[in-house]
Amino acid sequence: MSTEHVIQPKSSLQPRSVEGRFRNIKTGILVLAYAVFFLLPWIRWERAVGPDQAILFDIPGRRYYMFDLVMHAQDIFWLTALLFLAAVLLFFVTTLFGRVFCGYFCFQTLWTDAFRLIERFIQGDRVARLRLDKQPWNMEKIRKVGLTHGLWLFLAMWTGLSFALYWGDAFTLTGQFFTGNAPSALYGTVIILMTTTYLTAGWAKEYVCLHMCPYSRFQSVMFDQDTMIVSYDMNRGEGKTGRVKPIKELRDQATRQAQGHGDCVDCGLCVQVCPTGIDIREGLQIGCIHCALCIDACDGIMDKQGWKRGLVRYTSEHGLEGKKTKILKLRTVGYGLATLLAAIYLVWSIASSKLLEVTAVQIRSPLYVTMSDGRIQNSYEVKINNKTMEAARYSLAIENLPNAEMELQINDLSLKPDSTMRVLAKIRYTKQPGEHGANRDFQFKLTPLEGKVTEPVIIPSHFMTP
Ligand code: SF4
Ligand code: SF4
Numbered sequence: 001m002s003t004e005h006v007i008q009p010k011s012s013l014q015p016r017s018v019e020g021r022f023r024n025i026k027t028g029i030l031v032l033a034y035a036v037f038f039l040l041p042w043i044r045w046e047r048a049v050g051p052d053q054a055i056l057f058d059i060p061g062r063r064y065y066m067f068d069l070v071m072h073a074q075d076i077f078w079l080t081a082l083l084f085l086a087a088v089l090l091f092f093v094t095t096l097f098g099r100v101f102c103g104y105f106c107f108q109t110l111w112t113d114a115f116r117l118i119e120r121f122i123q124g125d126r127v128a129r130l131r132l133d134k135q136p137w138n139m140e141k142i143r144k145v146g147l148t149h150g151l152w153l154f155l156a157m158w159t160g161l162s163f164a165l166y167w168g169d170a171f172t173l174t175g176q177f178f179t180g181n182a183p184s185a186l187y188g189t190v191i192i193l194m195t196t197t198y199l200t201a202g203w204a205k206e207y208v209c210l211h212m213c214p215y216s217r218f219q220s221v222m223f224d225q226d227t228m229i230v231s232y233d234m235n236r237g238e239g240k241t242g243r244v245k246p247i248k249e250l251r252d253q254a255t256r257q258a259q260g261h262g263d264c265v266d267c268g269l270c271v272q273v274c275p276t277g278i279d280i281r282e283g284l285q286i287g288c289i290h291c292a293l294c295i296d297a298c299d300g301i302m303d304k305q306g307w308k309r310g311l312v313r314y315t316s317e318h319g320l321e322g323k324k325t326k327i328l329k330l331r332t333v334g335y336g337l338a339t340l341l342a343a344i345y346l347v348w349s350i351a352s353s354k355l356l357e358v359t360a361v362q363i364r365s366p367l368y369v370t371m372s373d374g375r376i377q378n379s380y381e382v383k384i385n386n387k388t389m390e391a392a393r394y395s396l397a398i399e400n401l402p403n404a405e406m407e408l409q410i411n412d413l414s415l416k417p418d419s420t421m422r423v424l425a426k427i428r429y430t431k432q433p434g435e436h437g438a439n440r441d442f443q444f445k446l447t448p449l450e451g452k453v454t455e456p457v458i459i460p461s462h463f464m465t466p
Pocket of ligand 1: 230270273274275276277278279280287288289290291292293294295
């Protein structure tokens, strides 16, 4: 893999627009990703209790709402599982299709793509932009460049604000933001995200992929000779005597082949459309984000020539050598299995999460009290967490501790939907004549009387005596 283009990216890269199936896929993913990111905070969702925003990360309330799923602070390990799932899925896809994540799904790619669309809309395509770059500053240039940067800043600002709307009520925050009444944290978040978006998508663009992104550094270790990558078919393109332009006497494929020339007509279109400014004909390079726009460009040229498509195409090194591409490799199967297991675990964990959580913690200072009538008293803090969206009522009892009675600080164990209660339980035990060292295991039993959960919960505990 060549690193030449990592060291020397083009100083003023003005990629040309291209039409084709991969460009259509990229545009489709861009529209979908933007629709999801910008619209989700505005979707309302009816709940018996809690906010009516479909997706909300409520930090002060320690609740994370995703449609009907309500996550509590103790469910944070789901996030860890989700990150692990995302990582192994990325590895799995990379071993199969190279850097498709970079080319189609990465935030940097999506936002740079949108910024370039704005630039093209205002300033025109590659040739017009190159001309504008070179021309001296006049009213036309000030207007076009000013409008481009104005729209970039607006999109960057809206990106920062949209991100912030996931952390509070979208309508309230937006109203506060534009009337100057928002918390300073909101303004700070929007300014930071707006600045970074504007700089990375508007100015740094491909430099982020080439110089800043760590993923491009270690992706090569996940590639092997069967990984599907965007490749130039050197044998077909160069022939025996190299590529040549389709000058008058070399327009016909048969004549070219007779003279040893390949199918590459050296139009340079594959280089002009490349968002990272590299020449795929020089082989796999670290700067290639596998967006496949060069495939669209070259397919268009092949169509015009009336030749077979695929001079630049998705294929593996083995495929280029005429060998069979092996999809099922040990590494791919391993990553695939890890992805599947992580997904199953996450779904199972969410589906089987308890809607009623109860803990009983013994108060340890003092561990026990000997009362004036000789009974031994232990105290416990019982915490009941009703995670359902319905009100509930419970009764609490003890089991397997004969000669003991329990006194509760609160007798009415009623909980609102999605709420928690702590209750002090004092257990007094009467020692039997001749009984010594009667430390005992016993259980609290919480029985639901009303509410969504009907199964009793048993909490093992321990009683201490002198
Ligand atoms: S070489 Fe082709 S696939 Fe790679 S970044 Fe450039 S246009 Fe995209
Ligand atoms: S687009 Fe195709 S024909 Fe044109 S230079 Fe690139 S590889 Fe050669």
